[in-house]
Amino acid sequence: MKQPAIGFLGSGNMAESLIRGLQETTVCLPEKITTSDINEIRLAYMAEKYGVQTTLHNRELAQKCQVLVLAVKPQQADAVMAEIRAVLDPEKNILISLVAGLTTAGLEKAGGLPLKVVRVMPNTPARLRAGTTAFCLGQYAGEAETLLTHMLFEPVGIVVRVEEALMNAVTALSGSGPAYVFHLCEMMIKAGRQMGLSSREAEVLSVQTILGAARMLNETGRPAAALRAEVTSPGGTTEAALDYLAASDYQEIFIAALHAARDRGQDLTLSKPEE
Ligand SMILES: NC(=O)c1ccc[n+]([C@@H]2O[C@H](COP(=O)([O-])OP(=O)(O)OC[C@H]3O[C@@H](n4cnc5c(N)ncnc54)[C@H](OP(=O)(O)O)[C@@H]3O)[C@@H](O)[C@H]2O)c1
Structure with a gap:
């Protein structure tokens, strides 16, 4: 698969685990990764440690990157989606959300488009590349998004696809x-x-x-x-x-x-x- 430009909306713990996994397995070159955050110190750390591009502006990141990984806390997700909504392009963008409790239908509506959405539930051993990730697809996502999800999350552990109705069970089992x-x-x-x-x-x-x-x-x-x-x-x-x-x-x-x-x-x- 050709390497897409990947943008992480939020540069916290889970974004860092994934970026480390991608780099350690050489799945993705640092120049293909951009991360955003509200915290400049955090961005400076990400740039210094992983050589990724950084920005304080989510909208700029969404315009620049094809794959967008929503990696903020649940209470921050609505604001970030509202911020990027106007620049999302359903022909170009794929949204991969790590946010617990946000459904693919909710994300599609927040995106305001027939957006390709993947809902993912990783767990903390991803930090050691021993994670467990379950995912489900939104109604506009398909085989290419399945392959992409495996590409992004296999560097940090095993990846399992489930029906969306089971995502809360997955959260209870492997997430928690x-x-x-x-x-x-x-x-x-x-x-x-x-x-x-x-x-x-x-x-x-x-x-x-x-x-x-x-x-x-x-x-x-x-x-x-x-x-x-x-x-x-x-x-x-x-x-x-x-x-x-x-x-x-x-x-x-x-x-x-x-x-x-x-x-x-x-x-x-x-x-x-x-x-
Ligand atoms: N960690 C896990 O094991 C795990 C497992 C499964 C799912 N998840 C999900 O993954 C998501 C991220 O979790 P995390 O543990 O990585 O959280 P985190 O460490 O708090 O990372 C979120 C980052 O986003 C930043 N941020 C806040 N508002 C922002 C905005 N408007 N735009 C851009 N960045 C913003 C935060 O900055 P501040 O800290 O300054 O607010 C923080 O650096 C959550 O939704 C969580 O449910 C995490």
Whole structure:
């Protein structure tokens, strides 16, 4: 695919992760990337660290770049869309939005055109190029936009296409997912300390255990239940812990927590009318 000019509207954490991924995998040359922001210091950092072009003016960026990545916070998105609306060209521009809760129909309306829109949900491990990105297409986007999304997001991890109706479920699972694992880690460290380990020992043991378990899941390709059964000897220590958990409602509570995250996403989506 010919390298399009890519513009990032907002130069925060996620824009930086993506730009780093594109550069480390040499998918995109720095001169093909422009970023905008309201913060001059942030732009100077991006120019210095990644050699990208920068601008304080979103409209200028939208005129210059074919692919526009909307990478501002949800509460900033309306203002940015209003700013660039007049210069958007449906023949030229593709809008890729990272903004949680904004639907493709809402983005198409905000663009004021039959704009090609892709709605994307990445997650924070993208910073280490170990991310999970799900995306769905707007009504005017097609195969070329699918290929483009893979090109932009595969440098920072895996990419999965889903129906838009599932985007809030994806947000609950992989978008918020790192936080659940961090929380598990916090609890393991706390338990380790309570049982007499130093903070450092509890931390090292917990972190490496989570890393090793994740690698086993990924690299053996075996189901989580099978791997769990393998370390659970009858009458053993693991079984004692798992029996204790099974005697509580923790499974139902954990699953209900993810439903709560999905429902919150739906509330946020509904609170953003599509006009
Ligand atoms: N980080 C993640 O893991 C993650 C995961 C999934 C989805 N997302 C989505 O990705 C989007 C960006 O997240 P982020 O974590 O990268 O946010 P962030 O670090 O806050 O980046 C947003 C950047 O945009 C700047 N900005 C604010 N108003 C602007 C405007 N009018 N024009 C241009 N730039 C403006 C902000 O400046 P100030 O800081 O000065 O306001 C900030 O530098 C969000 O919508 C979020 O929902 C993020």
